Amino acid sequence: MEKSTISRAVIQRLPRYYRYLGELMSEGCQRISSGELSNRMHVTASQIRQDLNHFGGFGQQGYGYNVEYLYNEIGKILGLDTTHRVIIIGAGNLGTALANYPNFEKRGFLVTALFDVNPERIGQTVGDIPILPLDTLEDYLAEHPVHIATLAIPKTAAVGVAERLVACGVKAIWNFAHTDLTVPDDVVVENVHLSESLMRLSYNLSTQKKEKGTD
Amino acid sequence: MEKSTISRAVIQRLPRYYRYLGELMSEGCQRISSGELSNRMHVTASQIRQDLNHFGGFGQQGYGYNVEYLYNEIGKILGLDTTHRVIIIGAGNLGTALANYPNFEKRGFLVTALFDVNPERIGQTVGDIPILPLDTLEDYLAEHPVHIATLAIPKTAAVGVAERLVACGVKAIWNFAHTDLTVPDDVVVENVHLSESLMRLSYNLSTQKKEKGTD
Numbered sequence: 464m465e466k467s468t469i470s471r472a473v474i475q476r477l478p479r480y481y482r483y484l485g486e487l488m489s490e491g492c493q494r495i496s497s498g499e500l501s502n503r504m505h506v507t508a509s510q511i512r513q514d515l516n517h518f519g520g521f522g523q524q525g526y527g528y529n530v531e532y533l534y535n536e537i538g539k540i541l542g543l544d545t546t547h548r549v550i551i552i553g554a555g556n557l558g559t560a561l562a563n564y565p566n567f568e569k570r571g572f573l574v575t576a577l578f579d580v581n582p583e584r585i586g587q588t589v590g591d592i593p594i595l596p597l598d599t600l601e602d603y604l605a606e607h608p609v610h611i612a613t614l615a616i617p618k619t620a621a622v623g624v625a626e627r628l629v630a631c632g633v634k635a636i637w638n639f640a641h642t643d644l645t646v647p648d649d650v651v652v653e654n655v656h657l658s659e660s661l662m663r664l665s666y667n668l669s670t671q672k673k674e675k676g677t678d
Numbered sequence: 679m680e681k682s683t684i685s686r687a688v689i690q691r692l693p694r695y696y697r698y699l700g701e702l703m704s705e706g707c708q709r710i711s712s713g714e715l716s717n718r719m720h721v722t723a724s725q726i727r728q729d730l731n732h733f734g735g736f737g738q739q740g741y742g743y744n745v746e747y748l749y750n751e752i753g754k755i756l757g758l759d760t761t762h763r764v765i766i767i768g769a770g771n772l773g774t775a776l777a778n779y780p781n782f783e784k785r786g787f788l789v790t791a792l793f794d795v796n797p798e799r800i801g802q803t804v805g806d807i808p809i810l811p812l813d814t815l816e817d818y819l820a821e822h823p824v825h826i827a828t829l830a831i832p833k834t835a836a837v838g839v840a841e842r843l844v845a846c847g848v849k850a851i852w853n854f855a856h857t858d859l860t861v862p863d864d865v866v867v868e869n870v871h872l873s874e875s876l877m878r879l880s881y882n883l884s885t886q887k888k889e890k891g892t893d
Contacts, residue, residue, distance in 0.1 A: 474878070474881055475878070477877070477881070478871070478873065478874035478877040478878060479871075479874060481877065482856070482871075482873070482874070504858075505858070540881065541877045541880055541881045541884075542877075542880040542881055542883060542884030543877065543880060547880060547883075555775065556771045556772070556774045556775035556778060557771070557772070557775035559771045560770065560771035560772035560775055561872070563771060564872065564873075566856060566873050567873070567876065570873065570876075570877070572876060572880075610883065611876075611879060611880075611883070634883060634886065634887075635879055635880075635882070635883040637875070637876060637879055641697070641781060643719075643720070649886060651879060651882040651883050651886055653875055653876070653878055653879035653882070655870070655872065655875055656693070656694075656697075657776070657779065657870065658693065658697070658779075658781050658782070658785065659693035659694060659697070660852070660868055660870055661782065661785075661787060661826075661852060661868070662692070662693040662696065662756045662758065662785070663689070663690070663693060663868055664826065664850055664852050664866060664868035665756055665757040665758060665762060665787075665826075665850075666689055666692070666755065666756045666757055667850070667866040667868070668757060668762075668825065668826070668849060668850040668866050669756075669757030669760075671849065671864060671866055672849075
């Protein structure tokens, strides 16, 4: 099907379907009804049918969804049927955590190098991934094109590094720096702003308390 | 004003306003028009006026917004005018990165302890924050109530630890484990599912390529 016909809201939900379907597969489940999936995911069955109908004809009356087929189809939509080469800028705790994350490689995201400015980190490895000097970024990318660059560095450094990445032709940036990046239209950015997530939690906590009349 | 009258969509946007207003303050800016803020934030001026009007009468014709006042008011709405005591379960790279994050303490999120099961980590510190054995969690919480518990552990361990936290009266969980937690109604959970964020980036990248006709 044409990807562009799927609404942004559905796309936002697809990774969660993908995760649940993956769990079902690992439990040996071959098919599931929208009702069972609804119970598991705490989403209404009607929402599930509406979302998954975008993929056409998977759900059959009295049979349910073929778990593996749906998992693979959603994986294709999400671009997970190819290997993405990824670099991580910043080999501090966050960059190291991301490089170590076992799920990423399983899903086809292959971290090929980390970059840092800290002489103590340069030359070390994370698993078998090398930590290279940040000033060799352009040389590295000329020889090893990547699909995704991850920014796990402070915001003061992030803007300049993002410009260098874009100049080298990198088309996707996964940004953990606490700033918004300005990039050309053909470059996609996904932000993970941890402070903002924590503030939403704080808001929900304070609202909860207020409703309960406690403090 | 009554917090509950603000829509969820506006709440989602408040942390970003808060960040921009904080940056303006640190640049010495005392007031700003919706037009200038619009240019900076890449949001329409009409959206900004609509969002910030929820806070009543800050924007004055020909004057603009009082940056510090608005920053403080949004901070109060987000619950940032009090100190939140936070613990982190998991002192691996991710937990350590979170404990080291300088912005959290600045915003009133005070990490008081990390917990781990790894004998090599227990007894160490991150900055001056102690790493304690996970089996002392209940004793610790009885003596040191916290507002927020952060789960920086694998999903297999997360469900059990979340149950223990809830049993100890913790009302807010910041969940980095790649699973959804089932908690009572009076407990709030904010998920940071990094794999799902990476999948959205992958989707946007593959859609971008398709639109450009390249691969």
